[in-house]
Amino acid sequence: VAKILIVDDSNMLRDMLKYALVDGGYSDVTEAVDGVDALEKANASQFDLVITDINMPNMDGFELIQELRKLNNYKNSPLLVLTTERSDEMKGKGKSAGATGWIVKPFLPDQLIQAVSMVLNKK
Amino acid sequence: VSGFDINMYREMFAEEAEELFDTLDNVLLEAEEQGDLSDEQMIELFRAMHTLKGSGSSVELQFMTKLAHKTEDFMDKLRNHEIAYQAEMASLLIDCTDTLKELLEMEMDDSCDEDTFQSKTSHLMSQLETYLSGNAPAPAAPAEEPAAAAEPEPVAQESAAPAEEATDSSNFGLFTDDTPSDGDEGTIFGFFNDSSKAPTKVTATVADDGGAFGFFNTTPRESELKAEEVSEAPTPKPAAPAPAPAPKAAPAPAAKPVEQKAAPKPAAPAPTPAPKAAAAPAAKPTGGSAVKKPGAAGAEGGDRKAASKSAASNTIRVNLTKIDALMNNVGELVITNAMLSQFATSISDQKVQDSIMERLELLTRHIRELQESIMSIRMVPMENIYSKFPKVIRDIAKKLNKKVEFKHFGDNVEIDKAMIEGLTDPLMHIIRNSMDHGLEMPEERKESGKPETGTITIAAEQSNGQIIISIKDDGKGINIDTVVNKAITKGVITEDKLSSMTDEDKAMLIFEAGLSTAEAITDLSGRGVGMDVVKTNINKLGGVVRIDTKPTIGTTITFVLPLTLAILDGLDVAVGDTRYILPLNAIVESLQPKADMIKRIGDGGNELLMLREEFIPIVRLYKLFNEEPKYSEPTEGMLIVVKSGNHKVAMFVDEFLDQHQVVVKPLDKNFRNVQGVGAATVRGDGTIGLILDVMGLIEEQKRVEEFKRQAKSVA
Numbered sequence: 001v002a003k004i005l006i007v008d009d010s011n012m013l014r015d016m017l018k019y020a021l022v023d024g025g026y027s028d029v030t031e032a033v034d035g036v037d038a039l040e041k042a043n044a045s046q047f048d049l050v051i052t053d054i055n056m057p058n059m060d061g062f063e064l065i066q067e068l069r070k071l072n073n074y075k076n077s078p079l080l081v082l083t084t085e086r087s088d089e090m091k092g093k094g095k096s097a098g099a100t101g102w103i104v105k106p107f108l109p110d111q112l113i114q115a116v117s118m119v120l121n122k123k
Numbered sequence: 124v125s126g127f128d129i130n131m132y133r134e135m136f137a138e139e140a141e142e143l144f145d146t147l148d149n150v151l152l153e154a155e156e157q158g159d160l161s162d163e164q165m166i167e168l169f170r171a172m173h174t175l176k177g178s179g180s181s182v183e184l185q186f187m188t189k190l191a192h193k194t195e196d197f198m199d200k201l202r203n204h205e206i207a208y209q210a211e212m213a214s215l216l217i218d219c220t221d222t223l224k225e226l227l228e229m230e231m232d233d234s235c236d237e238d239t240f241q242s243k244t245s246h247l248m249s250q251l252e253t254y255l256s257g258n259a260p261a262p263a264a265p266a267e268e269p270a271a272a273a274e275p276e277p278v279a280q281e282s283a284a285p286a287e288e289a290t291d292s293s294n295f296g297l298f299t300d301d302t303p304s305d306g307d308e309g310t311i312f313g314f315f316n317d318s319s320k321a322p323t324k325v326t327a328t329v330a331d332d333g334g335a336f337g338f339f340n341t342t343p344r345e346s347e348l349k350a351e352e353v354s355e356a357p358t359p360k361p362a363a364p365a366p367a368p369a370p371k372a373a374p375a376p377a378a379k380p381v382e383q384k385a386a387p388k389p390a391a392p393a394p395t396p397a398p399k400a401a402a403a404p405a406a407k408p409t410g411g412s413a414v415k416k417p418g419a420a421g422a423e424g425g426d427r428k429a430a431s432k433s434a435a436s437n438t439i440r441v442n443l444t445k446i447d448a449l450m451n452n453v454g455e456l457v458i459t460n461a462m463l464s465q466f467a468t469s470i471s472d473q474k475v476q477d478s479i480m481e482r483l484e485l486l487t488r489h490i491r492e493l494q495e496s497i498m499s500i501r502m503v504p505m506e507n508i509y510s511k512f513p514k515v516i517r518d519i520a521k522k523l524n525k526k527v528e529f530k531h532f533g534d535n536v537e538i539d540k541a542m543i544e545g546l547t548d549p550l551m552h553i554i555r556n557s558m559d560h561g562l563e564m565p566e567e568r569k570e571s572g573k574p575e576t577g578t579i580t581i582a583a584e585q586s587n588g589q590i591i592i593s594i595k596d597d598g599k600g601i602n603i604d605t606v607v608n609k610a611i612t613k614g615v616i617t618e619d620k621l622s623s624m625t626d627e628d629k630a631m632l633i634f635e636a637g638l639s640t641a642e643a644i645t646d647l648s649g650r651g652v653g654m655d656v657v658k659t660n661i662n663k664l665g666g667v668v669r670i671d672t673k674p675t676i677g678t679t680i681t682f683v684l685p686l687t688l689a690i691l692d693g694l695d696v697a698v699g700d701t702r703y704i705l706p707l708n709a710i711v712e713s714l715q716p717k718a719d720m721i722k723r724i725g726d727g728g729n730e731l732l733m734l735r736e737e738f739i740p741i742v743r744l745y746k747l748f749n750e751e752p753k754y755s756e757p758t759e760g761m762l763i764v765v766k767s768g769n770h771k772v773a774m775f776v777d778e779f780l781d782q783h784q785v786v787v788k789p790l791d792k793n794f795r796n797v798q799g800v801g802a803a804t805v806r807g808d809g810t811i812g813l814i815l816d817v818m819g820l821i822e823e824q825k826r827v828e829e830f831k832r833q834a835k836s837v838a
Contacts, residue, residue, distance in 0.1 A: 010178050011440060012135035055173050084177040106181040 002120050003028045003045070007038040007052035007064065008082065013105070017051065017082075017112070024113035035059025039067055046073050049120055051080045051103070054090070062097040069098040078119035082107075133182045133231060140179070140227055143171045147220045148514040155213035155517070160201070165208075168216070169198040175223065186240040187226040190247065194219045197251045206254055217514075219247050443540055446500055453494050454690075454786035458805045460490055461783075465808055491784075494690065502537035505583040505592075508547055509534060515551060516579065519558050526565050526576040527558060533583035538590055539686065545664045546592075546684070549657040553594045553680050554579060556654065561598030561678050571675065573597065589708075590686060595679040601672040603629045610635065623738070630670045630678075634658040662818045665691070665706070667766075691787055693804075693814060695780035696763065699750035702812065703776075704785055704804065705763065709817040711771065713763040713779060721757055729828060732762055732773040739764060742824045743775045747799060753777040765817045772821050787814065799823050 004026055006017045018029045030047070032038035034056040042050065050068065054061035061081050068074040078100040083090050086104060094102055103115050150167050154160045160168075176191040194216065200206040222243055229235035464483050470476040509531045520527040538546070562568075562577035569575050580595040603626060610616045610632045616624075636655040658668050666684035685691065685708060693704035714734075722731045722738070730741040741762065745752035754760040754777055762773040785804040790797060801816030 010139055010174060012132050012139055012178055013181060015135060016132055016181060053177075055170050055177075057170070084173070084180070105177055106183070 001028045002026055002048040002116075003030070004116070005030045005032060005038060005041060005047040005050045007032045007035065007050065007056070007061065009034050009053065009056040013053065013082075020107075020109035020112045021116065023109060024116070026113075026116060035061065035064035035067070038064055042068060042071070042074065047077070049078045049080070049116065050074070051082060051116075053082045062093055062099075065094075065097040065099050078122070080115070080119065129182060133184070136178050136182045136184070137227065137231060140175060140224075143175050144220060144224055145510050146171045148217070149510065151213050151217045151220065152513050152517055155210075155217070158210045160208045160213070162202075165198065165202040169195065169202045172198050179227075184227065184230045186230055186235050186244075187223055189240070190219065190223055190226060190244050193248055193251050194223070197255055200255065212254070215247070215250055219251070222247060441500075443501075446497065447541075450494075450497050450501070453490065453497060454788075456490055457494070457784070457786055458809075460486055461806065462809060498539070498686070498690075499537075501540045503540050503543065504534060505531075505536045505538055506534035508538075508543055508550065509581065511547065512550075512554065512581070516554065516558065519555060523558060524564065525558060525562050527562060528576050528578045530578060530580040531582070532580070536583040536585050536590065538583070538684075542664055542684065545660055546682075549660045549682070550581070550592070550594065552654070552657050554581075557594065557596035557598060557678065557680075561596040561600070563599050585686070590684040591681060592684065593679050593681040595677060597677040600674040600676060600678055601630050601633065601670075602674075603672070606630065606632050627670060630672050631668070633670075634668060665708070690784055691814070692782065693785045694763075694782045695812075696744075696761075696774070696776040697753075697778050697780060698744045698748060698776050699752050701748070701750055702780065703744070703748075704812050704814045705765065705774070706801075706814065706817065707782065709765045711764040711766050713761055715760070716757050716762050718758050729831070730757070732757075732764075734764070734773075737771075739771045739773045740824060740828075741773045741775055742820060744820075745775075745777075747820070747823060765820075770821045772817075772824055774815075774820070785812065785814065 004021060006014055006021070006029060008014045008017065008031075014031045014033075018031065021027075021029050030041055030045075032041050035052070036058045038050070038052065039059070041047075050065075052061040052064055059067075065079050065081070068077070068079060079098070081090075081094050081099045081102045082105050083094075083102050084105055090102070100119055101115070103112060147168060150164050150171075154164060172191060172195040176188055176195050179188040179191055197206070198216075201208055201212075225243065226235060226240070229239065460483065464480070464487075467476055467479045467483060470479065512531070513529055516527055516529045519525075557579055558577075562579075563571070563573075565575040568577065578595075578597045581592065582595070583590065583592045585591070607616075607621065607629050611618060611621075615632065615635045621629075634654045634657065636653065661668050661682050661684070664684055666682050669681040669683065670678065671681070672678040692707040694707055694710060695702050696705055716732060720733050721741070722733055723729065724731060730743075731738040732741050733739075741757060743752075744750070745755075752760070757773075757775050760775055760777045761779055762775055763779065764771055764773050785806075787802045788804055790800060790803050794803075799816055799819045800813045801819065802814045804812045804814060806812045
């Protein structure tokens with residue numbers, strides 16, 4: 001099973017994400033509360049996919065992705081951002097940070113799973 | 124697929140929202156005070172509002188989300204300095220926050236509809252809109268940035284891109300690159316395609332109405348986009364790469380502006396800046412499996428950091444009910460332990476008995492330690508309560524045109540979480556009351572040589588196993604004569620009783636029912652809650668209220684509360700064949716009276732104990748509880764003087780027995796409320812013990828007296 005790291009400062013959203021992932025067969029889910037926490041966890045073990053919120057204290061999602069891309073282990077890993085908007089601004093930032101894709105929240109569990117399986121299969 | 128239990132998440136959200144609201148309130152209050160908003164504060168506001176919106180929409184709170192969205196837009200512009208901050212904005216934003224709280228509450232119990240929403244928010248929305256349109260040129264303005272950010276990519280090669288496909292209502296699909304805009308309302312998912320790898324697989328996306336997902340392609344070469352190729356065809360297969368060589372990124376199906384811009388320059392800004400609206404409805408959970416969240420979720424989940432910088436915070440969040448359950452288990456353990464101890468005393472072999480008792484004592488100690496550890500989990504710092512006050516105080520001060528400074532001490536003093544709920548309202552009420560009646564108007568204060576700004580100080584400390592919370596104002600103090608006069612006219616006290624009352628007793632009269640002064644029923648102190656309810660609530664928490672007031676100097680109201688509601692030290696008293704438990708903290712003293720200490724008044728129905736110049740009504744418990752007593756004269760049995768607030772009574776019981784710790788089990792949950800009995804416990808021998816409610820007994824005694832008096836006057 002793919003190892004997935006989810007990063008969000010909201011308990012609730014982490015719970016929802018995790019629920020949807022576990023329900024969709026991705027049972028190996030690790031949680032982090034912000035970019036700093038995520039980076040630590042990403043350093044400690046290798047994840048196949050990182051899904052991160054954008055707005056978080058300490059280190060936001062874009063910064064996290066930039067940092068991850070600097071690591072050899074995550075150069076090519078799929079990194080998804082969770083966003084509430086579809087704006088070009090978001091997309092521009094996401095792309096320049098090095099993110100693989102984005103998922104708009106609120107999301108349907110099915111959509112999330114599809115997106116996840118797609119990026120994982122793509123590899 | 125999965126069945127989210129949306130209500131569970133809503134509750135989690137409500138909890139998180141409370142913290143976010145606190146943040147918003149506090150930042151906005153500061154801003155209001157300073158008349159300015161720092162960049163940092165703006166970012167903080169935006170972040171909180173953004174999270175409210177994002178999480179709120181995830182749990183389908185559409186109305187709250189709508190207002191949050193608009194407010195967030197506004198904050199976003201503030202943050203980016205597209206709108207200049209003006210001092211009066213704080214007030215508008217505070218109103219927005221208040222309304223958000225209200226909407227959340229209503230939506231949580233499904234009592235919000237479109238009309239309510241409109242009536243509650245239309246003025247706020249239009250004010251926000253005015254700022255938004257007035258100061259910001261056009262909603263489309265931000266569109267430049269994305270263009271800049273996106274690498275210039277040649278629109279290219281379609282060959283590389285097998286289209287990945289839109290699922291059913293295409294909530295999902297892929298973007299090649301910078302597809303400038305997916306169809307606005309469309310996609311929920313996308314790729315930022317990194318060219319370095321996987322050049323070949325770029326994808327096209329769907330974008331019709333509901334895509335929740337997409338890719339960005341950064342690869343210059345791989346992406347391409349042709350506007351005409353709208354992949355709107357609902358191909359049934361979800362994520363399967365489409366075999367067709369050609370289809371590529373398709374921006375919004377019908378968006379003409381996209382076509383134009385997209386072709387020459389993929390990174391072109393989306394013409395439609397705000398496609399988000401469509402996302403919300405899409406969030407309905409599908410499927411119906413009623414599964415609650417899997418055990419796994421949340422197991423490791425609780426990391427949550429306080430505002431500290433360090434990421435790895437070592438805390439977890441636990442639902443209070445789990446702790447309650449744990450506490451309950453320990454309660455059972457205490458009872459089982461008591462049973463064992465009792466059984467052990469019946470072991471005839473003294474040697475065996477001794478060694479068992481010795482070990483049992485050890486067990487008792489461990490259980491107590493366990494209890495204490497669990498108690499400490501339940502404790503939360505007072506600052507959780509304090510944080511709610513600045514906002515309330517500001518609102519009231521505004522309404523009253525008074526100037527108030529709020530000070531608080533003992534932020535780190537810990538208090539049982541279960542008590543917070545019961546404590547917040549009384550504190551709120553006292554604060555309102557102090558501001559309304561205690562603090563003078565600024566001019567008046569100035570004239571009497573005080574600073575114009577009044578002060579409300581709340582302090583909390585822990586001592587002797589009690590929590591002491593005091594609320595102090597530097598206002599004009601309570602006019603005791605006015606209170607006393609009112610009390611007499613309302614029949615709350617009699618003139619002759621007055622002579623034996625201390626000043627504190629007299630001031631305490633403000634906590635009697637029916638004594639609130641006329642102004643107290645304004646909308647401020649209002650809400651139908653009188654000071655009497657404050658006292659009742661504090662008594663319910665096992666606490667007492669004290670008051671100290673000095674003319675022109677101010678008033679201090681003090682709550683003395685037990686540390687916890689879950690366990691108490693009790694004294695067993697025997698009344699006939701029954702044993703009752705008296706809370707130890709209510710007991711003042713106990714004695715066997717001499718005959719000359721008992722005075723009878725009236726027709727002899729009322730008995731008083733004369734104790735050091737003080738007359739204390741005697742309550743014959745056996746009468747109240749209809750027991751057959753061993754003794755019918757106080758001189759034969761025992762009198763236990765108990766106190767609740769300023770009232771003392773002497774309980775007449777046959778004898779008192781041992782003292783021990785009992786686990787409190789609420790009566791109303793297991794049986795029903797009984798006047799005079801506060802709760803129950805299970806004793807070591809498995810029988811039920813009733814814990815007397817001293818306050819209730821005093822009330823009952825007063826009621827009986829009153830009844831007698833009326834009966835007499837009728838006769």
